């Protein structure tokens with residue numbers, strides 16, 4: 001059976017994600033799973049951020065797509081075109097889980113939940129031409145998982161990925177993770193993770209755990225100790241909360257994390273505004289002194305990037321400015337995204353009465369405003385302009401270089417190299433996005449004045 005697995009482009013046309021340095025984890029993982037449950041399948045993996053996928057020339061017997069919210073319009077259009085040619089399509093992933101009826105209108109089958117325990121049956125049904133409209137995958141223990149296939153994507157990526165757990169103990173209002181995976185976090189056996197990373201042909205990874213150390217600090221310490229002894233010449237970064245780094249064992253945790261190859265932490269800072277943190281249910285994971293936590297991570301030789309949301313209904317223009325100041329005060333970089341009420345989250349339910357009517361899901365990409373705001377200064381245009389300018393301002397080359405020097409000496413050189421490797425491509429994408437935005441504005445202004 002010829003199977004094509006696709007990761008659709010992000011957002012309008014993928015412009016923010018062109019040249020994304022991370023190999024799509026779900027494609028490599030599903031390919032690994034397919035290999036185990038149905039060996040001998042002819043698999044093609046398509047990262048549609050990197051290559052154009054043309055449904056007209058596709059000759060697969062089955063196409064499977066993973067769908068995040070901003071990818072949904074492209075996924076649905078492409079699925080419709082493939083099905084019109086008689087090629088069956090299966091859709092899965094977080095957006096399908098959140099809105100199954102919407103997705104089912106564009107697919108032969110939808111997969112809700114996880115694939116591991118149901119993939120054998122689905123592929124058998126597909127081979128027999130008897131796909132069911134819906135499959136529900138239960139959350140099973142994360143043992144004996146397949147190794148991702150890292151040899152099938154045609155493009156080169158700086159980073160591969162691995163995961164050691166699924167789920168997060170926090171329940172932030174904007175996050176899909178606890179809605180999708182539940183609040184019971186499952187963990188993989190440490191020896192299996194270590195064997196997978198050690199034997200991977202890749203050297204740099206994103207640990208895509210939802211919370212790399214916040215689930216259970218004892219287990220994280222054991223994992224990092226084991227990795228530091230058995231995995232050599234491999235480096236990785238990942239997302240973690242700040243409260244864990246205020247635990248009495250935090251210094252031991254950070255020291256072992258660095259020895260295990262950790263070079264950077266993306267921390268869920270979310271907002272500098274306490275009212276907004278409360279609105280987002282994101283207060284508990286910050287701990288009592290999050291600035292000290294950030295300093296500790298860096299002193300351990302691990303770079304820190306702040307993940308921040310801005311533009312919520314409790315934010316004001318001052319909150320955009322505050323992120324710029326925070327980056328300067330802490331000599332740190334941030335990844336600011338527009339607060340986005342993803343379907344299936346508590347925030348979506350709360351913001352429902354205020355959503356901008358008629359927007360398609362590709363605008364739910366962290367770059368656009370998706371709801372109305374009561375403050376007249378926070379118009380849709382003003383918020384979108386503010387985030388573009390903010391991102392354009394915080395990634396100049398001198399700033400990037402200056403931040404690199406703030407990573408503790410213990411992390412030399414990989415902490416410093418990673419600091420560059422995560423900041424520079426982001427800055428380049430943000431600058432390009434701002435230029436593109438300016439070009440559009442200039443074009444609109446020119447056509448308006450020619451009409452006058």
Ligand code: B12
Nearest residue numbers: 010024025029064066068069092093114115176342365366
């Ligand atoms: C890796 C990742 C990314 C990577 C993707 C890399 C790449 N090249 O593709 C990058 C960095 C690009 C990324 C970006 C974004 N991401 Co992201 N990301 C993740 C993360 C951490 C892991 C996803 C993953 O690959 N897991 C590993 C695979 C193996 O697991 P899985 O996806 O769950 O798949 C399993 C099942 O779901 C199922 N399955 C999934 N798809 C399919 C398809 C088929 C056919 C089948 C059968 C089964 C199936 O089977 C798998 C095995 O059981 C998740 C968090 C999470 N836990 O999901 C967030 C997450 C998916 N991201 C999220 C978001 C919001 C974003 C952004 C929109 C953030 C932003 N505002 O900028 C951007 C999008 C970019 C843009 N500009 O528009 C949200 C999704 C919300 C939503 N409703 O879509 C998540 C859930 C995080 C969160 N806290 O809420 N992300």
